[in-house]
Amino acid sequence: MNISYYDFQNLPDQQTQYNVVVNQGRIMDERIVNNLKYALYEVSCFSVEIIYNTLNNKIAGMNIFQNRSAYSN
Numbered sequence: 001m002n003i004s005y006y007d008f009q010n011l012p013d014q015q016t017q018y019n020v021v022v023n024q025g026r027i028m029d030e031r032i033v034n035n036l037k038y039a040l041y042e043v044s045c046f047s048v049e050i051i052y053n054t055l056n057n058k059i060a061g062m063n064i065f066q067n068r069s070a071y072s073n
Contacts, residue, residue: 002044003020003024003043003044004044004045005044005045005046005064005066008020008043008044008046008048008064009064014059014062017048017062018050018059018062020043021041021043021048021050021062022041024043024044025041025042025043025048026041026042026043027039027040027041028040028041028042028047032054035053035054035055036051036052036053036054036060037051037052037054038050038051039051039052042067045066045067046064046065046066046067047064047065047067048062048063048064048065049062049063049064049065050062051063
């Protein structure tokens with residue numbers, strides 16, 4: 001599934017976004033700070049950071065980043 005950044009932003013709820021990330025995304029990096037686990041995924045042409053609270057095993061937050069880079073010929 002190839003979903004655009006804007007289509008992802010317009011999904012009906014955070015649970016749907018989470019499902020797309022986990023099922024379609026590619027894990028790039030993970031780290032744990034205190035009781036929070038930060039997982040960075042690449043999805044299509046953007047990245048999503050999911051923050052898990054490891055104490056109650058719930059999503060604490062989600063950040064979405066457009067992958068932009070400088071391009072020159």
